[in-house]
Amino acid sequence: MSELTVQNGAKRREPTSDTTSLLIITVAIFLAMYVTAAVLFSDKGFAKPQMFFNLLNENAALIIISCGLSIVMIAGGIDISVGGMTALISVACVVHLNDMEGSGFLTSLLLALGIGLAFGLLQGYLVAYLDIQPFIVTLAGMFFARGQAAMIDTQTRTVVNESFQSFAQMRIRLPIGSINNNGVFVQAYMELGVVIALAVVAALFVLLRWTNFGRGLYAVGGNKHSALMLGVNVKRTKFLSHVLCGLLTGLGGFVFLLHVRSGAVTHAAGYEMDAIAASIIGGTMLTGGVGNIIGTFIGVLTKGAIGNIVRAMGLVGSWWPGITLAAMLCFFLILQSVITSRKRTA
Amino acid sequence: MKGLLKNPLFVPVICLGLVLLFNLLTNPGFFEISIKRNNVGNWILAGNLISVLNNASELVILAIGMTLITSASGGQDISVGACVAIAGGVILKILASKTGAPVPVAVALGCLVAMAFGAFNGILVSIFNIQPMVATLILFTAGRPISSWITGGLSPRITNSVLDAVGNVIAGVPVPTPIFIAAFCVAFTFLVLRFTNLGLYAQSVGVSDKAARLVGLSPRWVKFIQFVIMGLCVGLVAFIKVSRVGSIQYNYIAKDIEMDAILAVALGGNSLSGGRFSMTGSIIGAYTIQAITTTLLANSVPSDALPAYKAIVIILLVVIQSPAIKAFWARRFGASRPGRLADGPGATGPGVQAIAGGTAGGPAGAVAGTAAGNGRVEVAG
Numbered sequence: 001m002s003e004l005t006v007q008n009g010a011k012r013r014e015p016t017s018d019t020t021s022l023l024i025i026t027v028a029i030f031l032a033m034y035v036t037a038a039v040l041f042s043d044k045g046f047a048k049p050q051m052f053f054n055l056l057n058e059n060a061a062l063i064i065i066s067c068g069l070s071i072v073m074i075a076g077g078i079d080i081s082v083g084g085m086t087a088l089i090s091v092a093c094v095v096h097l098n099d100m101e102g103s104g105f106l107t108s109l110l111l112a113l114g115i116g117l118a119f120g121l122l123q124g125y126l127v128a129y130l131d132i133q134p135f136i137v138t139l140a141g142m143f144f145a146r147g148q149a150a151m152i153d154t155q156t157r158t159v160v161n162e163s164f165q166s167f168a169q170m171r172i173r174l175p176i177g178s179i180n181n182n183g184v185f186v187q188a189y190m191e192l193g194v195v196i197a198l199a200v201v202a203a204l205f206v207l208l209r210w211t212n213f214g215r216g217l218y219a220v221g222g223n224k225h226s227a228l229m230l231g232v233n234v235k236r237t238k239f240l241s242h243v244l245c246g247l248l249t250g251l252g253g254f255v256f257l258l259h260v261r262s263g264a265v266t267h268a269a270g271y272e273m274d275a276i277a278a279s280i281i282g283g284t285m286l287t288g289g290v291g292n293i294i295g296t297f298i299g300v301l302t303k304g305a306i307g308n309i310v311r312a313m314g315l316v317g318s319w320w321p322g323i324t325l326a327a328m329l330c331f332f333l334i335l336q337s338v339i340t341s342r343k344r345t346a
Numbered sequence: 347m348k349g350l351l352k353n354p355l356f357v358p359v360i361c362l363g364l365v366l367l368f369n370l371l372t373n374p375g376f377f378e379i380s381i382k383r384n385n386v387g388n389w390i391l392a393g394n395l396i397s398v399l400n401n402a403s404e405l406v407i408l409a410i411g412m413t414l415i416t417s418a419s420g421g422q423d424i425s426v427g428a429c430v431a432i433a434g435g436v437i438l439k440i441l442a443s444k445t446g447a448p449v450p451v452a453v454a455l456g457c458l459v460a461m462a463f464g465a466f467n468g469i470l471v472s473i474f475n476i477q478p479m480v481a482t483l484i485l486f487t488a489g490r491p492i493s494s495w496i497t498g499g500l501s502p503r504i505t506n507s508v509l510d511a512v513g514n515v516i517a518g519v520p521v522p523t524p525i526f527i528a529a530f531c532v533a534f535t536f537l538v539l540r541f542t543n544l545g546l547y548a549q550s551v552g553v554s555d556k557a558a559r560l561v562g563l564s565p566r567w568v569k570f571i572q573f574v575i576m577g578l579c580v581g582l583v584a585f586i587k588v589s590r591v592g593s594i595q596y597n598y599i600a601k602d603i604e605m606d607a608i609l610a611v612a613l614g615g616n617s618l619s620g621g622r623f624s625m626t627g628s629i630i631g632a633y634t635i636q637a638i639t640t641t642l643l644a645n646s647v648p649s650d651a652l653p654a655y656k657a658i659v660i661i662l663l664v665v666i667q668s669p670a671i672k673a674f675w676a677r678r679f680g681a682s683r684p685g686r687l688a689d690g691p692g693a694t695g696p697g698v699q700a701i702a703g704g705t706a707g708g709p710a711g712a713v714a715g716t717a718a719g720n721g722r723v724e725v726a727g
Binding site for chain 1: 422470474475476477479480481483484485486487488490491492494495499605608612618619648650651652653654655656657658660661664665668669670671
């Protein structure tokens, strides 16, 4: 999105936009972290390809959800209902799948997307057309989704549906792999959800970069008054960003179900904060107008890798991943703040 | 009639009235108050109303801090629940240790730690200009892990006569002590608001950062102070929470209380984007929320499903208060000043004009101008 920031950096030799510079920092930190871990903890399997793909398998749902959230954040909003929606979708789909016996994979996917779409439409309408603060609207959405999930079922239930299980256990073998202790070559694998997540990342990358809607998101998030004067339909863009986020959360919730294969009210606790943290680490600015889908993708991986590295370092306390993640979040927020204020004074 | 509708206390009082009316119609037994002997032999008052007052104590104290933060910074602190876990962990750790430190020392240290974390939030918001909700997201994420780190993942149980008196009842007094603590905090807050400029400064900064700077206030300091005050509130709440059961569960203590506190501020008729506030409104709002919770529980709604009902209340409230709906009503019934209603953030108004008008006359005159501007609003009930 260098076009948007070009007038700020016109006199500098190399105008790098905030989006690019934040992305570079994110990727550099992730690579440095991962390579260091691979060298230091090679005995714990960090150098094996499967370790990396497990990171993807674990976090496929979070990748999709964070991407949706990034879109809302680029447009200058926020959505904290994603965790609650994921829990609601998991509970609703499990109840549906266990009723259907044998079939119902597609209908449960539709159910998940439908729940996401309904939340997206309602929240989008309230935020864009009634001009209510997105934080409050989606806070209510989060409450509503979790409460609704509890009304459907307060128990944790496992999916006992064969057609669903066959999809959930699908493993896509890759040509790369590692040699195990017995000297046998083991192929690395991905779950179905990872393929969906990667497809979503690719599609959104194209959407943000080369479509009118995508550029409109940056314009609205950057400065909605100028966007309005440029002829962007600000309200519709905001509305659509929430709808898209809702749909992606629906899909992400389904992928979450594919991975955990059970439904519970307490599922996906703190997912909204994980997704926001991943977006921020990935270089999406909370003030809007700056962000990148690839960055969000790396942000989720960074978040996942922190957990693995902390464990490999022998810090067994359950509190370390949370504290490290928060420290990282703090670092990136201050970095963003410094970048913004530097720009203001320049 | 018009004056009544404009009163900032209109929304909160109506809400509380509706909740009580609902109970009166469906379950008159809700209002019964009996006096019973508890298992230690003290006479105590029991009943739903007493339990509303008792359980709302924490929320009321947090609503005070949240109102000030909302007013000055235009955002909310979402880390309060997590910070209560930290402060509770500190208090518990000190009391459980073999140093034999008395309760006041432990509480003072707990409050200091909470204020330090409040200051951390305050620095992020005031110096680094990060939106409050995002800045407090850091401690929201880290708070409970830090708490479990402090206590080493353990939740020791403490039996202490002082804690028991604070968390339950003092021997001979039939009313639960947390009610008195909350009442004391409320009274203290009103005194502070009445005799200092704290509330006035917070509102000036919240209405317009720039205008407040022009009249000689330091927006950074004003915002920072609110977060430190919130830290103190958090410390007190942690003390009550620890006293109630003599222990904490760092993953569950004060869970979702930040959401309730924000809701209390909204329910109190305050704009969540900062500026003017009504402390009385927030406090009534806090009691209303506890009344809603108790009512739902009394009607055997599972506690996990409570949030769904609260969500509906939030949405109804914000929709009614939204600029688009206000403009619609103004058009419909031809309100006298449609321009002001249609003009986005409605929190500006007399205050800004007064500040802008006062700037020409130098700082002293400007502060007087602000005071005059806000004097029309009920600052502290």
